[in-house]
Amino acid sequence: MTIITCQDVALQFKGEQTPVLDCINLQIQKGEFVSIIGKSGSGKTTLLQMMGGLLNPTKGEIVVLGHKINEPLDEITYVFQKPVLLEWRTVLENVLMPIELKKRPSKADRTKAREVLALVGLADHITKFPHELSGGMMSRVTLARAFMTEPEILLMDEPFSALDTMTKEQLQLELMKLTEQFSSTTIFITHDITEAAYLSDRVVLLGEQPAKVVKEFQMPFSKPRLKQLKFDPSFIKSVKELYDTIEGLGGSSS
Numbered sequence: 001m002t003i004i005t006c007q008d009v010a011l012q013f014k015g016e017q018t019p020v021l022d023c024i025n026l027q028i029q030k031g032e033f034v035s036i037i038g039k040s041g042s043g044k045t046t047l048l049q050m051m052g053g054l055l056n057p058t059k060g061e062i063v064v065l066g067h068k069i070n071e072p073l074d075e076i077t078y079v080f081q082k083p084v085l086l087e088w089r090t091v092l093e094n095v096l097m098p099i100e101l102k103k104r105p106s107k108a109d110r111t112k113a114r115e116v117l118a119l120v121g122l123a124d125h126i127t128k129f130p131h132e133l134s135g136g137m138m139s140r141v142t143l144a145r146a147f148m149t150e151p152e153i154l155l156m157d158e159p160f161s162a163l164d165t166m167t168k169e170q171l172q173l174e175l176m177k178l179t180e181q182f183s184s185t186t187i188f189i190t191h192d193i194t195e196a197a198y199l200s201d202r203v204v205l206l207g208e209q210p211a212k213v214v215k216e217f218q219m220p221f222s223k224p225r226l227k228q229l230k231f232d233p234s235f236i237k238s239v240k241e242l243y244d245t246i247e248g249l250g251g252s253s254s
């Protein structure tokens, strides 16, 4: 079942001579994990913002869950590069925020928050405040908060780019576990080609400005995926194919 459709989508910012994105056609299926890669400035964030209803296309249309999108929907949750946490609230209270925006959290909501925090390895840290957390722990809180509302669609803009390799690998595993558990459809922006190949069912490559979808790569590895997959020759071959295609465009993805 198609959840997001981009139909001949273009975006030109006011006052600019050329569009950032032009003629983007893309269909995303329910439960799919899709990464978007492309050179810096190719328009990845712009595309994500349009899918989230934060920006309107100047041409074409984006249909999300059967409706032409022109404003944010409750079914969509954003995760940004920088963890945005409220300093005066504990880990548990930060995770309860999306519920509190709608209603007074029930006992069941608190239990669920504890469960989601346990899934990201923070069971012993729920009473800490953000200033008592490492960068990786803050990212874990952000992940837990994103899944509190069991998002139908998760839009993630380079959520792990500031983390060290070990922490990033752990969070990738946790994210895969959470997206499977909650059957979320995920669109993930990254500059890390290996990360894109590892997490995704499909990797979408944007080209030069005005950017189009240059190529789509299916990642034919069964899930759940183990860390060891990254050393598998067939996985390494897929990553190399991605690198070679980006090189062929005349630049790296970052």
Ligand SMILES: Nc1ncnc2c1ncn2[C@@H]1O[C@H](COP(=O)(O)OP(=O)(O)OP(=O)(O)O)[C@@H](O)[C@H]1O
Pocket: 013, 014, 016, 020, 038, 039, 040, 041, 042, 043, 044, 045, 046, 047
């Ligand atoms: N509000 C805006 N007004 C004018 N131009 C903008 C605006 N926002 C973004 N741009 C331009 O649009 C282009 C695409 O930006 P965008 O942030 O979508 O790229 P990106 O691929 O996500 O980049 P990066 O990988 O560096 O994060 C860039 O050239 C940027 O300067």
